[in-house]
Amino acid sequence: MNKNLLTPLGAKIWAPFRGLDFGNPYAWPLVPRVFLLMGLYCLTVGLLCLYPLNNHAEELHQLVDKEKNLRVEFTDKLGKAAHLKVLKDQRDEIALTVEALEKQLPNSTEMSSLLFSISQMGRDQQLQQELFKPEAPIYKPYYAIIPVTFRAHGSYHDLARFAAELANLARIVTLSNMAIWSRSEGALTLEATVRTYRHLDPDELAAQARGAEVGK
Numbered sequence: 087m088n089k090n091l092l093t094p095l096g097a098k099i100w101a102p103f104r105g106l107d108f109g110n111p112y113a114w115p116l117v118p119r120v121f122l123l124m125g126l127y128c129l130t131v132g133l134l135c136l137y138p139l140n141n142h143a144e145e146l147h148q149l150v151d152k153e154k155n156l157r158v159e160f161t162d163k164l165g166k167a168a169h170l171k172v173l174k175d176q177r178d179e180i181a182l183t184v185e186a187l188e189k190q191l192p193n194s195t196e197m198s199s200l201l202f203s204i205s206q207m208g209r210d211q212q213l214q215q216e217l218f219k220p221e222a223p224i225y226k227p228y229y230a231i232i233p234v235t236f237r238a239h240g241s242y243h244d245l246a247r248f249a250a251e252l253a254n255l256a257r258i259v260t261l262s263n264m265a266i267w268s269r270s271e272g273a274l275t276l277e278a279t280v281r282t283y284r285h286l287d288p289d290e291l292a293a294q295a296r297g298a299e300v301g302k
Contacts, residue, residue, distance in 0.1 A: 190258045191229060193285045200257055200282060201234065211248040213238040213276075225286070227294065234280040239273045248276075258283050 102115040111122060192200050205218050217237040224231040238248075245266070252259050264278040286294070 187258070188285070190256060191283050191285050192257060194287050197232060197282070197284050200259075201232075203255075204234070204252070204259065204280060204282070207251050208236075208238050208248055211240070211244045211251065213240040213244055213248055216275075217277075225290070225294070228286060228291075229283055230286055230290070232282045232284060234282065235277075236280045237275065237277040239269055239275040242274055245274055245276050252280070 102117045106114055106118060111119065114122070201220060205215065208215050208218075215236075215238040217235055219235040221233045221235060224233065238245075240248075249261060252261060260281045261278045262281055264276065266274055266276050269275055
């Protein structure tokens with residue numbers, strides 16, 4: 087190409103860049119402004135490539151995981167809050183049931199009267215008692231079980247009435263380990279463990295507490 091032709095062409099290309107006011111880029115012609123924007127874009131991309139983003143990416147992943155955990159925790163607590171009233175009603179109902187059962191438990195001073203009533207109940211039902219022997223207490227948290235070895239004989243109806251009377255007592259009394267066999271004269275013999283329950287005395291509760299402390 088002729089060298090004389092390049093000079094006017096170069097002058098035409100560089101003409102928009104002459105006399106630019108660097109204090110007021112908004113007044114520049116279109117071509118210089120486009121070149122300026124492209125230069126700023128390339129500079130920004132280059133700086134971002136050089137900036138260490140790995141640490142921030144790891145921190146971002148940690149924050150995303152934390153958000154997921156918080157969402158799960160929030161959903162769980164929201165579900166529990168929705169059932170809170172139902173749980174409180176169930177707690178109150180259980181407390182009333184426990185209170186009613188506790189009222190059926192005698193204390194140690196009332197136990198002798200209860201055992202006498204059970205023995206007398208068998209006589210009232212025409213049972214011939216052969217054995218009525220209270221055994222050593224079995225201690226549980228907050229209460230004690232008083233097993234009584236009981237053996238008596240009588241008719242089928244007498245034994246049935248005796249069991250029904252035990253079930254109707256205001257106190258909690260149960261029959262366990264029952265065995266029934268017939269006698270030569272036609273009567274039946276009942277051998278069982280009559281279980282009664284009572285409250286623990288304050289000194290017994292204190293002894294249990296001391297034992298629990300020692301066991302820790």
